[in-house]
Amino acid sequence: MKKITVLLLICLFSVPVLFAQKNKIAIAIHGGAGTIKKENMTPELEKSYHEILKLALDSGYLVLEKGGTSLDAIEVTIKILENSPLFNAGKGAVFANNGKNELDAAIMDGKTLKAGAVAGLTTIKNPIMAAKEVMLNSKHVLLTGEGAEVFAKKQGLQSVDPNYFHTDKRFEQLQKTKAAEQDTTGSIKVEKTDKYGTVGAVALDQYGNLAAGTSTGGMNNKKYGRVGDTPIIGAGTYANNETCAISCTGHGEFFIRAVVAYDISALMEYKNLSLKKASEKVVLEKLVKMGGEGGLIAIDKNGNVSLPFNSEGMYRGYKKANGELKTAIYKE
Ligand code: ASP
DSSP: OHHHHHHHHHHHHHHHHHHHHHTTOEEEEEEEEEOOOGGGOOHHHHHHHHHHHHHHHHHHHHHHHTTOOHHHHHHHHHHHHHTSTTSSSGGGOOOBTTSOOOEEEEEEETTTTEEEEEEEESSBSOHHHHHHHHHHHSSOSEEEHHHHHHHHHHTTOOBOOGGGGOOHHHHHHHHHHHHHHHOSSOOOOOOGGGTOOOEEEEEEOTTSOEEEEEEEOOOTTBOTTOOOSTTSBTTTEEEOTTSEEEEEEEOHHHHHHTTHHHHHHHHHHHHOOOHHHHHHIIIIIIHHHHTOOEEEEEEETTOOEEOOBOSSEEEEEEEETTSOEEEEEEOO
16 A cells, blocks of 8 residues: 555656656757858758758657657657768768768767767768667777677668768769869869768757767768767767757867867856857857867757857757747858
């Protein structure tokens, strides 16, 4: 009898708590930052970007709404973006200077502070799934190259011919960048938009857990073997239930040196800054001083969202429990 009373009391008290948390669920995404200008866009392409961003948001949000975890929500969301040729991740990845696609990804669980990451993948269709496998089913945090491939395949993940990642648009970008490097007249101009385009997602679920994930092809014409900020926990990806979840995009070397994602968490933890203040301080002040171009998406334990960037534009969006849904590309 005593046990039943205790159980009833637990239920009675946890229902309002869960209900309150459900009112806070939220997801935010990015599809890369850079020199994204309206004059370089067609209305059709712009529409395609908004449509896929919305699809990714809706799909991740549905997971949260149905009681799924933030980790599951960001995985579903990032897979959609990885499978699209529009972004520099998975299918649409940029080329390294050896003409190959090398993919990096990371995921982090804000509840346990567990993390998984992969770098230099060439045949795994969805690198974010490989990162999740490393987190859940290995003793390690970061696996690279062949070892990462073998591990991912052993975990049953889908592999593809490296040619799957070949898109003409990205290949032309590589050729153009290489030609510009050789060109002594300076007549070949390479837009920075050719360089970035990583994807990422952050979410808060109804259990109060935060999660962050990022996936990328890296930077166009990068040296093969180069690893950017995306799979470096604390640089391009970080999540901690006590503070925030962050996914970055931009010139990775700067994000590594500025330890961007963790820096925001630390400003919140040790200096009590709000999510907005902390994320804007790092992106709009610290990175700018260093010359690091890019942006990030951030979410805190109350479902507040911040999407600062110091570049011309950033593909981005969020969806919240109050019905707010937004996708955007340029500065406002
Ligand atoms: N941050 C990524 C990297 O440096 C590139 C990007 O965001 O597009 O690998």
